[in-house]
Amino acid sequence: MGVRERERVGRHRRGFLRYGAALGAAFVGSHADPLYAQRPENSSPTLADSTKKLGAPVGPYGERARFETAVRRQAKTPTNESSWTFTPLEDSRGIITPSALHFERHHGGIPILDPAKHKLMIHGLVERPLVLTVGEIHRLPAVSRIYFIECSGNTLTEWEKPTESGVQGTHGLTSCSEWTGVPLSLLLIEAGVQNGGTWIVAEGADAAVMTRSIPLEKAMDDILLAYGQNGEALRPEQGYPLRLVIPGWEGSAQVKWVRRLKVVDKPYMTREETSKYTDLMPDGTARRFTFVMEAKSVITTPSGDQRLPSVGFYEIRGLAWSGRGAVRRVEVSTDGGRNWSDARLEEPVLRHAHTRFCHPWRWDGRETILQSRCTDESGYVQPTREELVKQRGLHSYYHNNAIQSWKVSASGSVRNVHA
Amino acid sequence: MGVRERERVGRHRRGFLRYGAALGAAFVGSHADPLYAQRPENSSPTLADSTKKLGAPVGPYGERARFETAVRRQAKTPTNESSWTFTPLEDSRGIITPSALHFERHHGGIPILDPAKHKLMIHGLVERPLVLTVGEIHRLPAVSRIYFIECSGNTLTEWEKPTESGVQGTHGLTSCSEWTGVPLSLLLIEAGVQNGGTWIVAEGADAAVMTRSIPLEKAMDDILLAYGQNGEALRPEQGYPLRLVIPGWEGSAQVKWVRRLKVVDKPYMTREETSKYTDLMPDGTARRFTFVMEAKSVITTPSGDQRLPSVGFYEIRGLAWSGRGAVRRVEVSTDGGRNWSDARLEEPVLRHAHTRFCHPWRWDGRETILQSRCTDESGYVQPTREELVKQRGLHSYYHNNAIQSWKVSASGSVRNVHA
Numbered sequence: 001m002g003v004r005e006r007e008r009v010g011r012h013r014r015g016f017l018r019y020g021a022a023l024g025a026a027f028v029g030s031h032a033d034p035l036y037a038q039r040p041e042n043s044s045p046t047l048a049d050s051t052k053k054l055g056a057p058v059g060p061y062g063e064r065a066r067f068e069t070a071v072r073r074q075a076k077t078p079t080n081e082s083s084w085t086f087t088p089l090e091d092s093r094g095i096i097t098p099s100a101l102h103f104e105r106h107h108g109g110i111p112i113l114d115p116a117k118h119k120l121m122i123h124g125l126v127e128r129p130l131v132l133t134v135g136e137i138h139r140l141p142a143v144s145r146i147y148f149i150e151c152s153g154n155t156l157t158e159w160e161k162p163t164e165s166g167v168q169g170t171h172g173l174t175s176c177s178e179w180t181g182v183p184l185s186l187l188l189i190e191a192g193v194q195n196g197g198t199w200i201v202a203e204g205a206d207a208a209v210m211t212r213s214i215p216l217e218k219a220m221d222d223i224l225l226a227y228g229q230n231g232e233a234l235r236p237e238q239g240y241p242l243r244l245v246i247p248g249w250e251g252s253a254q255v256k257w258v259r260r261l262k263v264v265d266k267p268y269m270t271r272e273e274t275s276k277y278t279d280l281m282p283d284g285t286a287r288r289f290t291f292v293m294e295a296k297s298v299i300t301t302p303s304g305d306q307r308l309p310s311v312g313f314y315e316i317r318g319l320a321w322s323g324r325g326a327v328r329r330v331e332v333s334t335d336g337g338r339n340w341s342d343a344r345l346e347e348p349v350l351r352h353a354h355t356r357f358c359h360p361w362r363w364d365g366r367e368t369i370l371q372s373r374c375t376d377e378s379g380y381v382q383p384t385r386e387e388l389v390k391q392r393g394l395h396s397y398y399h400n401n402a403i404q405s406w407k408v409s410a411s412g413s414v415r416n417v418h419a
Numbered sequence: 420m421g422v423r424e425r426e427r428v429g430r431h432r433r434g435f436l437r438y439g440a441a442l443g444a445a446f447v448g449s450h451a452d453p454l455y456a457q458r459p460e461n462s463s464p465t466l467a468d469s470t471k472k473l474g475a476p477v478g479p480y481g482e483r484a485r486f487e488t489a490v491r492r493q494a495k496t497p498t499n500e501s502s503w504t505f506t507p508l509e510d511s512r513g514i515i516t517p518s519a520l521h522f523e524r525h526h527g528g529i530p531i532l533d534p535a536k537h538k539l540m541i542h543g544l545v546e547r548p549l550v551l552t553v554g555e556i557h558r559l560p561a562v563s564r565i566y567f568i569e570c571s572g573n574t575l576t577e578w579e580k581p582t583e584s585g586v587q588g589t590h591g592l593t594s595c596s597e598w599t600g601v602p603l604s605l606l607l608i609e610a611g612v613q614n615g616g617t618w619i620v621a622e623g624a625d626a627a628v629m630t631r632s633i634p635l636e637k638a639m640d641d642i643l644l645a646y647g648q649n650g651e652a653l654r655p656e657q658g659y660p661l662r663l664v665i666p667g668w669e670g671s672a673q674v675k676w677v678r679r680l681k682v683v684d685k686p687y688m689t690r691e692e693t694s695k696y697t698d699l700m701p702d703g704t705a706r707r708f709t710f711v712m713e714a715k716s717v718i719t720t721p722s723g724d725q726r727l728p729s730v731g732f733y734e735i736r737g738l739a740w741s742g743r744g745a746v747r748r749v750e751v752s753t754d755g756g757r758n759w760s761d762a763r764l765e766e767p768v769l770r771h772a773h774t775r776f777c778h779p780w781r782w783d784g785r786e787t788i789l790q791s792r793c794t795d796e797s798g799y800v801q802p803t804r805e806e807l808v809k810q811r812g813l814h815s816y817y818h819n820n821a822i823q824s825w826k827v828s829a830s831g832s833v834r835n836v837h838a
Contacts, residue, residue, distance in 0.1 A: 047540070047678060050624050055528025057499030058656070060490035062519040065659045067534055068652045071479035080476030093599035093647030094563030096515065100481040101651065109474025115486055121466070141734045144513030144765055144775060180512035205469050228512030230649065232520065233487045237477070240484045259466060315560045346563055348767050356563060 072101055073168055081109030082208070084151070086172025089300045089319065095146065095346070095354040097175035099230045104237045105151050105173070107272075108207030111257050115233075115241035118205070120225070124262035127192030134241045137227060140182045145224065145247070146353045148321045150174035150293045152250035152277060152398035159394050162416040167303035170404060170416060174296075174321065176354035177238075179245045180228030185220045188263070197263040201270075202244055202255040212253045213267035214246065218291075222247050225258070247352040248323030249291040250398075252277050282393035293323035295382045296401040297330055297357070297374035308412035311365040316343070319354045322376035326350065329375040330357040336369035336405070336419050337384075343372070351377075363408065369419050370406045385418060491520055492587055500528030501627070503570070505591025508719045508738065514565065514765070514773040516594035518649045523656045524570050524592070526691075527626030530676050534652075534660035537624070539644070543681035546611030553660045556646060559601045564643065564666070565772045567740045569593035569712045571669035571696060571817040578813050581835040586722035589823060589835060593715075593740065595773035596657075598664045599647025604639045607682070615684045621663055621672075622679040631672045632686035633665065637710075641666050644677070666771040667742030668710040669817070671696050701812035712742035714801045715820040716749055716776070716793035727831035730784040735762070738773045741795035745769065748794040749776040755788035755824070755838050756803075762791070770796075782827065788838050789825045804837060 072085035084105040087097055115134040123129040154173035157163040164170045188200075193216065200219050204210040214223070224245040227234060234240040239256025246254045252272060267273065267289065279287040297320035302308060316334070320327045326349055331340040343357035357372065374382040383391075385402040392399075405419035491504035503524040506516055534553040542548040573592035576582040583589045607619075612635065619638050623629040633642070643664040646653060653659040658675025665673045671691060686692065686708065698706040716739035721727060735753070739746045745768055750759040765775035776791065793801040802810075804821040811818075824838035 048624075050530060051527075051626055051628060054500045054626050055525065055530040056655070057528060058491070058493055058502045058504045058523045058525060060493070060504070062491075062521070062654050062656055064518075065531075065534075065652060065655045067660075070651065072477070072481075074477055074479070081473045083477045085477045085479070091651065093650050093652075094597040096597045096650040098650045099483075099517070102481070104477045106474065106477060108470075109476060111469060111474040112484075115484075139733065141777065141779065142736075143777075146767075178513040178515045205467075207470055207473050209470060231512050231515040231517045232489065232510065233484060233512075235481050236475070236484045237481055241486075314558065317561075348565075348769065350767065358560065358562075360560065 070101065072103065073172070082107050084173065086168045087175045088168045089172055089298070090167050090303055090306065092300060092319065095176050095319070095356055096230060097177060099177065099232075099235045099238070102175040102177060102235065102238060103151065103173050105153075105251065106206065106237070107210055110237050111206050112236065113205060113241060113257060118241050118259070120242055120259060120261070122187055122191045122261045122263070124201075124264050125194040125197035126263050127194060128190070130187065130191050132187075134227065137182055137225065137242065141186060142180055142182050143224070144178055144180040144228065146176065146178045146350050147245060147247050148174055148176040148352060148354045149245070149251045149254060150321070152252060152290070152293065155400040155402070156397060158402075159389070159396065159400055162418055164304075165416055166305040167298055167300050170304070171298045173251075174319075174354070176321075177229045178231065179224055179226045181224035181226030181245060184223040184225050184244070187225065188216075188219060191263070193263055196265045199264050199267050201262045201264055201268045202258055203260040203262075204239075204255045205257040205259040210252075210255055210272060211268070211270045212255055212272055213264075213270065214244075214253055216263070218246065218249070246291075248293060248325070250277065250293055253291060277398060279392065279398050280395040290399055293321070294399070294401050295322035295324065295327070295374040295376040295380050296320070297372040297382060298404045299332070299370050299372050299406060302370065302408065302414045303406055304414055304416040306414045308363055308408065308414070310412070311363050314361050314363055316359040316361050316370065318357050318372050320357055320372070320374040321352075321354050322374065322378075322380065323352065324376050324378040324380055325352065326377045327355040327374055328377045330355070331373045332357070332359040333371045333373075334361055334368060337371055340373065365410060367410050368408050369417065370408060371403050371419065373403055489520065491522065492591070501526050503592065505587045506594045508586045508591055508717070509722055509725065511719060511738065514595050514738070514775055515649060516596060518596065518651075518654045518657070521594040521596060521654065521657060522570065522592045524572075524670065525625065525656070526629055529656050530625045531655065532624060532660055532676060537660050537678070539661055539678060539680070541606055541610045541680045541682070543620075543683050544613040544616035545682050546613060547609070549606065549610050551606075553646065556601055556644065556661065560605060561599055561601050562643070563597055563599040563647070565595065565597045565769050566664060566666050567593055567595040567771065567773045568664070568670045568673060569740070571671060571709070571712065574819040574821070575816060577821075578808070578815065578819055581837055583723075584835055585724035586717055586719050589723070590717045592670070593738075593773070595740075596648045597650065598643055598645045600643035600645030600664060603642040603644050603663070606644065607635070607638060610682070612682055616682040618683050618686050620681045620683055620687045620689075621674040621677055622681075623658075623674045624676040624678040629671075629674055629691060630687070630689040631674055631691055632683075632689065633672055635682065637665065637668070665710075667712060667744070669696065669712055672710060696817060698811065698815040698817050700815065709818055712740075713818070713820050714741035714743065714746070714793040714795040714799050715739070716791040716801060717823045718751070718789050718791050718825060721789065721827065721833045722825055723833055723835040725833045727782055727827065727833070729831070730782050733780050733782055735778040735780050735789065737776050737791050739776055739791070739793040740771075740773050741793065741797075741799065742771065743795050743797040743799055744771065745796045746774040746793055747796045749774070750792045751776070751778040752790045752792075753780055753787060756790055759792065784829065786829050787827050788836065789827060790822050790838065792822055
């Protein structure tokens, strides 16, 4: 092992141990702290005899334990096809969202597309129109990236007053996956964009024919034509067999079941970028093409609907993300915003990905308010609700990235409040 | 955006575009190359009307598309409980293995453990024996890390001659997940290791009571007491509700369904570290406690049982990993080992994690042999089969990390060979 390698391994170990030491100090040596029960059986425990009964056999495709019941909760909408479901962030671990729990938003239900028949057309202002099969796309050079996708309607109901009781409802329209696909730039280079081609119009093969206009510049930068999610094919509700993944931009632009990309000279002003997915400002004008999801964070543990069982040590945990790039800093307040401390960011901290933060906290049993605040690599700081409303008014609907407050009562119950 | 941030974003974009440009060059402008068919409909494609039929509704817990059929293939063993299954690496995307496809190895089947009843005991040479419930462990400071787990029996049948036809059989006993859990060091500090405590004995709650001895030094370094996998609870076949995750070490030591950790003064010489999981050397002695999985790589596309449909452009893809830390380099040979080129490593390149490599290749239609060779950050280079056999003989059984050769025939079919 060379000097550089030793240093690298050393840094890794020191980081791990430093965290252990810091947090160990929070509960080690505090044996009066009922973090765990001091039980009589500690000195002479009884273990059941597990040798009398064989376990279950191996299997071709695994399922989760039947004791686990976290599910995507459905929004109250007139139909089940034009609807959405929320990721249960309160049960999240790490930064990957299980594909089975990735939030959904469909405008006309999930089309069942046979990958042997589905094709993608690239046409419009191009030299060589292309029609590619899914098999042909699988042969092309591909990359994998861990990216969050957030619906611009995430936290939509919380502008005026707290409405959703838990973090699944307030923030569950964001999820994070490892996406695999072909850089769209490769296909656009292959098709040959003509002079004047400055936007693309992406169209889905769903019953709503979801259609969005996207600047060509972003398409040439880092958009993926994705077919893989978390190590296997896209899930049907995430656009199987092909979708756009647009790092850091609002979910609705990341067209699922994509079948057509037309290179054009201007945005097409589709329904989804005029009557929907625009922000009504205080002066009555509308913000349009607000693609970037700005820095946001939320504490997932403890969060609304949870209850702290006793005073003592807790690890505050949450997720932060920014459409502008990487999260640089997350601060946590355990006294309603009077004091802020830097939370520890879990590795890896990746651009346009969920970043997990953790912060040790000793609850003294008194009522208090927990908050988190994200700063991204562009220097942008997540605003308070007051700051956001001052800028955007109360009819903006989408793009609510305000600081979230959770009130811990003396009984240990946690609820959603506007602090 | 400050100067540092601009540089960082710049690096990211340049990396993405450089790859695009390099690989674009491999197929752009080569319109005679039948990478995709030049179809008549390219200039006037027909799109089906998708608006007449609503899709499927949103759902609480997703399932993969019914067109996807990749499964864990089971080894031929006398029983289904003491058996193993292989991850279908040929279908892998990115570095995360879907939990449903993570390889399995059970010695007495999968115990069904109720997390409300399961407990972990830490005892032996400690000041304060602990018995912790799963709920108590969930409250402790936790970390998440992306790590591979490889069975030391991976590639076990390939010492003397090629036996398995595809990469699932030759290399499918390795998988990679994001694991979440408590650093074991925290619990050992809390229990207070007594003088003389140098090993721990970990015991599972399965019917085989899988038991392994592990050096305390590693436990104090980076072992996790894990309860999360890929964003949700451990899958039952991965040790639900608690297992050890031991970065870079052989899978059998990473005891699943763990119920007991005893701090002791020496290894316990259990069945699994004497009659099993040792390596018989040419001189008749046995290597024991060969915990570290050394650097290894394999090309997954193209791999055995696949067929190249035509001459032209292909992206060679594969996975590399090392129990000694991070992968530093992967080389690919497309001529049976005469010439080697550096493959591109996909980000993120993480210590003790699968690392994806990609390499553009233009197949000219002639018979050839594809190989990959991994070098890790310790400088260790993956050996050829000849080099490995020279050191270890032919009865070593476990820990076969030799370079894998895939022969492409003139017909495009790919098969497992010893080159």
